[in-house]
Amino acid sequence: MLKLENVSKSYSSGNVKAVDNVSFEVKPGEIFGFLGPNGAGKTTTLKMIVGLLKPDAGNIFINGLDFQEHSLEVKKMISYVPDNHEVYERLTGIEYLNFMGDMYGISKDIRSKKINEYLELFELKDAVGDLIKSYSHGMKQKIVLIGALLNDPEVFILDEPLVGLDPKSAFKLKEIMRDRCNAGKSVFFSTHVLEVAEKLCDRIAIIRKGQIIACGTMEELRQQSESKQSLENIFLELTE
Numbered sequence: 001m002l003k004l005e006n007v008s009k010s011y012s013s014g015n016v017k018a019v020d021n022v023s024f025e026v027k028p029g030e031i032f033g034f035l036g037p038n039g040a041g042k043t044t045t046l047k048m049i050v051g052l053l054k055p056d057a058g059n060i061f062i063n064g065l066d067f068q069e070h071s072l073e074v075k076k077m078i079s080y081v082p083d084n085h086e087v088y089e090r091l092t093g094i095e096y097l098n099f100m101g102d103m104y105g106i107s108k109d110i111r112s113k114k115i116n117e118y119l120e121l122f123e124l125k126d127a128v129g130d131l132i133k134s135y136s137h138g139m140k141q142k143i144v145l146i147g148a149l150l151n152d153p154e155v156f157i158l159d160e161p162l163v164g165l166d167p168k169s170a171f172k173l174k175e176i177m178r179d180r181c182n183a184g185k186s187v188f189f190s191t192h193v194l195e196v197a198e199k200l201c202d203r204i205a206i207i208r209k210g211q212i213i214a215c216g217t218m219e220e221l222r223q224q225s226e227s228k229q230s231l232e233n234i235f236l237e238l239t240e
């Protein structure tokens with residue numbers, strides 16, 4: 001469903017290779033966690049997957065389509081929840097959701113049904129007429145999540161999605177992720193919350209200094225480490 005083949009990216013301002021020859025695959029029906037220390041290359045990888053950055057080398061495929069050759073078709077099949085939402089500050093919640101609905105060409109009926117359903121779920125109905133700039137971090141996270149769910153993406157891509165969410169909302173988001181995978185779609189997300197990754201993910205990749213140093217199910221990761229314990233132990237050992 002999502003496939004990276006030998007993807008690399010350097011930033012022009014530095015000699016650092018932010019992402020160095022990265023390959024992995026996220027299968028249909030899978031929740032895939034992307035872990036790594038600060039500055040390891042997670043956000044850079046996510047931005048290339050959603051087309052915000054162009055890889056220097058390598059290929060990215062969604063449902064078998066090469067992103068570079070079929071960028072519009074691919075963008076219709078994915079959704080991205082970034083870790084920073086300041087860009088939408090001057091819209092009200094409902095203006096933003098309608099903007100997202102327009103961008104994805106979602107009909108008024110389906111849009112309004114989904115918006116109501118998710119506003120109810122994330123308890124955001126009362127604030128939807130307010131400017132996003134007045135929202136708390138968690139409320140911004142929720143409105144962006146709702147906007148990203150409107151197109152029912154084949155691959156749902158999230159950068160640190162649990163930061164700022166209260167426990168109830170975090171629980172609901174995890175349920176949404178699982179439901180999507182049960183329906184044969186994929187979820188790919190970065191996180192520093194190892195307990196969540198351990199419980200939620202079908203497979204996990206760990207990136208360090210731009211390179212994938214481990215990838216697989218929890219069981220497979222245990223085989224690749226000496227500690228063979230929790231994901232926290234494995235992560236600390238592998239990223240030393």
Ligand SMILES: Nc1ncnc2c1ncn2[C@@H]1O[C@H](COP(=O)(O)OP(=O)(O)OP(=O)(O)O)[C@@H](O)[C@H]1O
Nearest residue numbers: 011013016018036037038039040041042043044045
């Ligand atoms: N716009 C940029 N210009 C120059 N260097 C950058 C830029 N963005 C990221 N980098 C560098 O690229 C490397 C990877 O950064 P990236 O943001 O992808 O890491 P990350 O794993 O998402 O980190 P974190 O967990 O701290 O969010 C780091 O060395 C970072 O300093």
